[in-house]
Amino acid sequence: MRTLIIAEHNGKLLNPAVQKAVTAAQFWQAPIDLLVAGGNDAIIQAAASINGISRVLHANAAHLAHPLAEDVANLILSIASDYQVILAAHSSFSRNILPRVSALLDVAMISDALAIQENNTYIRSGFTGSIHNVIQSTDHVQVLTVHSSRFAAASLGNNAEVINIDAPAPFTKTRWVSETHNLSDRPALSSAKIVVSGGRSLGSAEKFEEVLAPLATKLGAALGATRAAVDAGYAPNDIQVGQTGVVVAPELYIAVGVSGAVQHTYGMKDSKIVVAINQDPDAPIFQIADYGLVSDLFEAIPALTAAIKQPLQ
Amino acid sequence: MKILVAVKRVVDYNIKVRVKPDGSNVDIDGVKMGVNPFDENAIEEALRLKEQGKATEVVAVSFGTQVNQDVLRHALAMGVDRAILVESAEKLQSLAVAKLIKTVVEREQPDLIILGKQSIDDDAGQMGQMLAGLLNYPQATFASSINLEGKVATVTREVDGGTETLALDLPAVITADLRLNEPRFVKLPNLMMARKKPIETINADTLGIEHEPRLKLLKVSEPPARKAGIRVSSVEELLTKLRGEEGINL
Known part of the structure; x- marks a missing residue:
């Protein structure tokens, strides 16, 4: 039997998390196929170059240009x-x-x-990361998603076989209408090496941008936000870090005016180094930060930005 | 136009759960329970669609034991028209609940099913998609806005990197994200009145659905805590540490 990975892409690029899924899939020591629904040549080439995989299965059809769950599910089932x-x-x-x-x-x-452990046993978190459950599946087929920050990225250099497969007929009861993207020159949040995140203490959308953007630019960092900051309208929803947003694990995570609610820390506690800057010395974020600075962020962040020597690439 | 919502009874979101000393499960004896927050968003949205004149009836269903009456009473107090309790002594897992909701859908024939996008105890986020699959219905998960016109629901979804808008032919399944709406507060008189409303109870075993657990819980533990580091007194000291001890080129 074989192992199938559903390869995510955005129509232009393969998502780097696919490499981490390959490492997870290698646990079963079975030949690994990557399924790409839609996508262009660059995506297929990137998929085929991941070491450890056996084949790339590519389904291309007009209706997979904006893949719907219904269509991709039917493709997988086929x-x-x-x-x-x-x-x-x-x-x-x-x-x-x-x-x-x-x-x-x-x-x-x-x-x-x-x-992932022997005998279809897994560790997963519950109650927003406050507990770990060890669970065992009794089913004949394993269907799972993996927490990518816990798995190393598989290396590149392969030239796996690419096989074109047919897509089932489109599911016509759902239609793609439109999408919006947060246009940004910054690196993607989920794969950035440095993340600068802001909380509700920033006080307004203007201050969020004015205080954090220069620091993120100088560090070559992605911008993140807490749910409180997003709910208050200071930042767009797609940069929310946390349980209901994006989970990140950068080399350096700088939490600015972030209290440290479990909802948020769920999404960043695998970061290598955490820096917290907050005026409240009792903020829970300090309990998980490697370096904590109790300071007014409106003074500390401009000073930090000015003190950084040069833009990083 | 009938809307079905499902309500899960979970540990209150303000409570930090503790693991039982023997590691068999979490200890929820005497812990405050309530409606899963995402399910409250689902109920609220269904009620708003009714208040806009786009729906005529909202039915809530919950799965569990008689203690689940409290979350159904809460839904009734918010304004749902009817409540159904599908009773099962054993803990039901996602796939089993999806199959059981399917039987309720077949009986009630709702035009729209709105569920919370995930529950805050299991954090699985599977129910809506499973149900839509079993019914071969259109699905729109993580909804931040729903617009109903005739037999089509236009739904904006929160996805990584932005939003996506889909049009679904009804009947369909939608799962609610937190930003879909702000659920209303339940007023005490409404809660009192909700106590008098009947809740229909159905025994899960009479529905002819296999609902055995597929996942065995072997052990529950507290995750290893991330250790607190040190306090620095200035931006300069912070940079010195990051550059010197962590070797970050800033």
């Missing part, structure tokens, strides 16, 4: 009988699709696995 394990990196893309697949295969799904 080939599912070859696979004992079906997985993807956990994201809004995969968690939209794979539960639909698992229900139609009549198997339970394991969401956001932190670790």
Whole structure:
């Protein structure tokens, strides 16, 4: 039997988390296929170059230009009988699709696995990361998403075989209408090496931009935000770091005016180094920060920005 | 136009759960319970659609034991028209609940099903997609806005990197994100009145649905805590540490 990875892309580029899903999939020591729905030549080439995979399965059809969960699920189901394990990196893309697949295969799904162990056993968190559950699946097929920051990225250099497969007929009861992207020159939040995140203490959308953007630019960092900051309208929803937003694990995470609610720390506690700058000395964020600075952020951040020698690349 | 919402009873979101000493599960004895917050967004949206004249009836369903009456009473107090409790002594997992909701859908024939996008205890986020798959219905997860015109729901979804808008032919399944709306406060008189409303109870075993657990819980533990580091007194000291001890070229 084989292992299938659902490869996420944005129509232009393959998502780097696919490399981490490959490392997770290698646990089963079975040949690994990557399924790409839609996408261009660059995406297919990038997929085929990941070491450790056996084949890239490419389904291309007009209706996969903006892949719907219904269509991707039907595509996966059309080939599912070859696979004992079906997985993807956990994201809004995969968690939209794979539960639909698992229900139609009549198997339970394991969401956001932190670790994979022998005998279809997994560690996953519950209660917003406050507990770890060890669970064992009794199903014949494993359908799961993996917490990508817990898995190393598979290396590149492969030249795997690419096989074109047919897509099932489109699911016509759902139609793609439009999408909006947060246009930014900054690196993608989920894969940035440095993340600068702001909380509600920034006070307004203008201050959020005015205080944090110069620092992020100088560091070559992605900008993140807490749910409180997003709910208050200071930052767009797609830069929310946390349980209901993006999970990040950068080399350096700078939390500015962030209190440290579990909802937020769930999304950043795998960061290598955490710096917290907050006026409140009792803010819970200091309990998980490697370096804490109790200071007025409106003074500290401009000073920090000025003191950084040169823009990093 | 009938809307079905599902309500899960979970540990109150303000409570930090503790693990039982034997590591068999979390200890929720005597802990405050309530409606899963995302389910409150789902109920609120269904009620707003009714108040806009776009829906005529909102039905809430919950799965569990008789203690789940409290969350159904809360839904009734918010304004749902009817409540159904599907009773099961054993803990139901996502796939089992999806199958059971499907039988309720077949009986009630709602035009729209709105669920919370995930529950805050299991954090799985599977139910809506599973149900939509089993019913072969259109799905729109993580909804931040819903616009109903005739037999089409136009839904904006929160996705990584931005938003996506889809048009779904009804009947359909939508899952609610927190920013869909702000759920109303329940007034005490409404809560009192909700106590008098009947809740229909159905025994899950009579529905003819296999609902055995597929996932075995082997052990529960507290995750290893990230250790607190040091306090620095100035921006200069912070940069010295990051440059010197962490070797970050800033």
